[in-house]
Amino acid sequence: MDHRIQLTLIYSGTHDDCLSSRLAEWASNLIAQRAEFDLNVISPGSFTITNDIPAEIRRRECLRRFARSDAFLVLTQAENADRYPSRLEELIESAAEIVRARPVGFVSYGDAAGSTSVHQLQRRLLALHAVPLGNVVSLHNSWELGDAEGQMAQPEGIRIPMARLLVQLNWWAVALKVARNHVPFERVC
Numbered sequence: 001m002d003h004r005i006q007l008t009l010i011y012s013g014t015h016d017d018c019l020s021s022r023l024a025e026w027a028s029n030l031i032a033q034r035a036e037f038d039l040n041v042i043s044p045g046s047f048t049i050t051n052d053i054p055a056e057i058r059r060r061e062c063l064r065r066f067a068r069s070d071a072f073l074v075l076t077q078a079e080n081a082d083r084y085p086s087r088l089e090e091l092i093e094s095a096a097e098i099v100r101a102r103p104v105g106f107v108s109y110g111d112a113a114g115s116t117s118v119h120q121l122q123r124r125l126l127a128l129h130a131v132p133l134g135n136v137v138s139l140h141n142s143w144e145l146g147d148a149e150g151q152m153a154q155p156e157g158i159r160i161p162m163a164r165l166l167v168q169l170n171w172w173a174v175a176l177k178v179a180r181n182h183v184p185f186e187r188v189c
Helices: 018-032 053-067 086-094 112-129 156-182
Strands: 003-013 035-044 069-079 103-110 132-140
Touching: 003 018, 003 156, 018 069, 018 103, 035 053, 053 103, 069 112, 069 156, 086 103, 086 112, 103 112, 103 156, 112 132, 132 156
Parallel strands: 003 035, 003 069, 069 103, 103 132
Antiparallel strands: none
16 A cells, blocks of 8 residues: 555635735645655636636546545635635535545634634534544734745744644544545445
């Protein structure tokens, strides 16, 4: 069995949200330093169904890569206190069978309302038989993490929680991968 975990980083910012892209790059760089993961980065906008043939080909390729995932890390902002971003919701609903019996970790950014959005997302994923992790890395005041060149700093207070989250995500991914290989989840649900 391949011991490297196929981790998909899903970042859910809006098209005009350059902070989301910078945070996704920051998280990707951290994950790339870890030997246990093969990283795939996806934006929910990649899954929008269109009549444009090249865009549809890219969407199908993203879906194939998404389907190979052993674990997910969701980087999300709070659009408001009541909901998680609609594109992320569309992605989760369209890929409900893919997230079954797979762990999902969370990094939230924005104000304190982000935790409410993540809690709602965790509950929705539980209903889909995913395994959302309880620990969440929260990047409050995330707009202050960038330098003059737009590079993301790595504050000491975030490094340890992020490392802990990745260790837990790997543990759950390995355990659930072994379980899915032993007894496919479709046979128990």
